[in-house]
Amino acid sequence: MKKVILGSIMFLAGALCTAILLSGTMANDWTTNGRLSSFWNMSQYGILPAFYIFIGIAVAGIAVAIWGIFDKKE
Numbered sequence: 001m002k003k004v005i006l007g008s009i010m011f012l013a014g015a016l017c018t019a020i021l022l023s024g025t026m027a028n029d030w031t032t033n034g035r036l037s038s039f040w041n042m043s044q045y046g047i048l049p050a051f052y053i054f055i056g057i058a059v060a061g062i063a064v065a066i067w068g069i070f071d072k073k074e
Helices: 002-026 038-045 048-070
Strands: none
Touching: 002 038, 002 048, 038 048
């Protein structure tokens, strides 16, 4: 049960941080040459590595939660 809670919290943290980064880039220069581009804005600010880390945290959280669900009690 502890793994499920830990995984859920990790997923929530990763998803919230990703959403905050994406919404923050919408605030400035949302269009580039008539195209929507939040990734371009994140690369201009230099926060793409942080974005990828937060995605990794969310994926790791899902993995830990699923592992906790199917873990056999000894």
